[in-house]
Amino acid sequence: MARKKKALENELVLRIDSFTPETLPMARLAQYVEKFAALLGNESSVHFISVEPGSCRLRASAEDPAVPKIKERASRIADRTASRPALKAHDEIDDLLAADNAIGEIYFGDSKVLEFPGRRRRVKEEIGPVQRPTTIDGYIFSIGGKDETINVHLKDGDIESKCVVSIEMARKLKPYLLMPQKVRLLGNGQWYREDGRWHRRSFTAEDFLPLNEAALGESLNRLRAAFENVDPDDFIKTMNELRRDDHA
Amino acid sequence: MITLDTTALSLLFVPGSQVSKPGSAKPIKYAFERLECLVDRIAQSDETMLLPTPVLSEVLVKVPPEKIQEILVELNGSKW
Numbered sequence: 001m002a003r004k005k006k007a008l009e010n011e012l013v014l015r016i017d018s019f020t021p022e023t024l025p026m027a028r029l030a031q032y033v034e035k036f037a038a039l040l041g042n043e044s045s046v047h048f049i050s051v052e053p054g055s056c057r058l059r060a061s062a063e064d065p066a067v068p069k070i071k072e073r074a075s076r077i078a079d080r081t082a083s084r085p086a087l088k089a090h091d092e093i094d095d096l097l098a099a100d101n102a103i104g105e106i107y108f109g110d111s112k113v114l115e116f117p118g119r120r121r122r123v124k125e126e127i128g129p130v131q132r133p134t135t136i137d138g139y140i141f142s143i144g145g146k147d148e149t150i151n152v153h154l155k156d157g158d159i160e161s162k163c164v165v166s167i168e169m170a171r172k173l174k175p176y177l178l179m180p181q182k183v184r185l186l187g188n189g190q191w192y193r194e195d196g197r198w199h200r201r202s203f204t205a206e207d208f209l210p211l212n213e214a215a216l217g218e219s220l221n222r223l224r225a226a227f228e229n230v231d232p233d234d235f236i237k238t239m240n241e242l243r244r245d246d247h248a
Numbered sequence: 249m250i251t252l253d254t255t256a257l258s259l260l261f262v263p264g265s266q267v268s269k270p271g272s273a274k275p276i277k278y279a280f281e282r283l284e285c286l287v288d289r290i291a292q293s294d295e296t297m298l299l300p301t302p303v304l305s306e307v308l309v310k311v312p313p314e315k316i317q318e319i320l321v322e323l324n325g326s327k328w
Contacts, residue, residue: 137327182327211327216291219326223261226315226322232265235258237311242306 009109010067011049012040012060014093018102018119019056031096032058038089039106041073042066072105074113094118127193134189134203137160137211140176152205154185163187163203173208182211250290251298254306259283261307290328297328 014036016024024032033048040046050060062070065099076082077090097104097118104116138161142245145204145225146149148171150170154161165173176183185205191198258265259280266275290297304323308316 184325196289209325212322212325213327216328218323219328220260220287222322223319224263226319227261227311228263229312230262230310232262235262235265239254239258239306239309242309 008061010062010064011109012046012062012070013107014058014060015054015105015107016056016058016097016100016102017104018100020055021051021053024051024056028096028100029058032093035089035093035096036060036106039073039077039086039093040070041086042069046070068170071108071113079116090114090116094121105218106133124194125196129190129192129201131188132191134187134191134200136163136185136203136205137182139180140173141178143170143173143177145170152185154183156182162204163205165205169205170210176210182213184209184211249296249298250286250299252303254303256283257299257307259304260287299323 003197014032016032029051037043037046037048037060040062042062045063047061047063047065048063051058073082074088077086080087082090093104094116097116098121101119103118103120105112106114106116136154136156138156138159141155142153142247143150148167149164150167152163152165152170152173154163165185173183185203186207186209187203187205189200189203193199252260255267259267260283267279268275289295308319311319
């Protein structure tokens with residue numbers, strides 16, 4: 001009786017259920033291999049071996065020192081705490097599988113370490129694009145481009161944002177590049193609602209303001225000074241009048 | 249992000265303003281001080297405040313026109 005061959009400890013397999021080695025187009029194979037390598041990381045220590053039957057199995061092997069690192073990376077991808085490039089590679093493989101009406105798994109030795117829902121994943125509910133006036137705050141760390149539109153990158157805490165501006169506006173923003181001065185870019189964003197959450201996919205800025213970083217209390221004091229001649233009783237009376245249903 | 253309504257904003261901006269519960273003329277005790285406490289918390293946690301346009305419009309109703317631009321410049325340029 002034939003026994004199932006036990007996989008080597010350092011062997012990695014990406015299994016795709018909708019293809020066989022004979023039906024998987026070469027160009028598509030190249031795309032899967034590229035994303036598979038990006039997902040595993042440790043590029044110089046992972047080697048492609050073969051494409052084998054059993055649906056379609058892309059086999060690779062990792063050099064011994066890289067094995068624990070790859071296991072750790074796979075574990076972090078599974079709980080979505082991995083680095084952005086690793087998560088991106090995972091999502092891109094899943095997109096390829098969904099487009100191929102397939103599902104997939106990654107095995108490390110004999111253990112399944114990752115799954116790709118592919119065709120089984122829930123269809124995203126998407127609304128958009130919706131154009132909305134949008135602002136982005138941050139410190140400018142990059143301005144670049146070689147045609148009529150220039151990309152500006154900002155950082156605010158851990159959040160990085162990208163926006164597109166005209167050459168003229170890029171020139172105006174240049175003095176703020178890599179300076180400790182926060183700016184607010186004002187323009188239009190292209191928004192999509194996916195699974196109940198709004199995401200901005202692009203933003204074109206048409207104007208900007210250097211932000212006043214004064215303490216909140218200081219800012220409020222200046223605002224209160226502008227209200228100093230407003231009589232509180234008269235203010236409340238006017239508010240009540242504005243809110244009366246019969247107010248014409 | 250903390251969104252303020254007209255009542256909160258008027259307390260914060262209009263010196264001496266008071267608020268009461270619906271159907272009561274009795275002012276809410278320490279309303280201004282409570283709001284100041286909220287402002288301190290916002291400042292400490294580096295949060296931002298959202299002033300909806302209708303709220304700001306209402307609060308600006310009794311402000312002299314020449315002061316409105318000054319207020320808008322302060323608000324638009326504020327990191328808060």
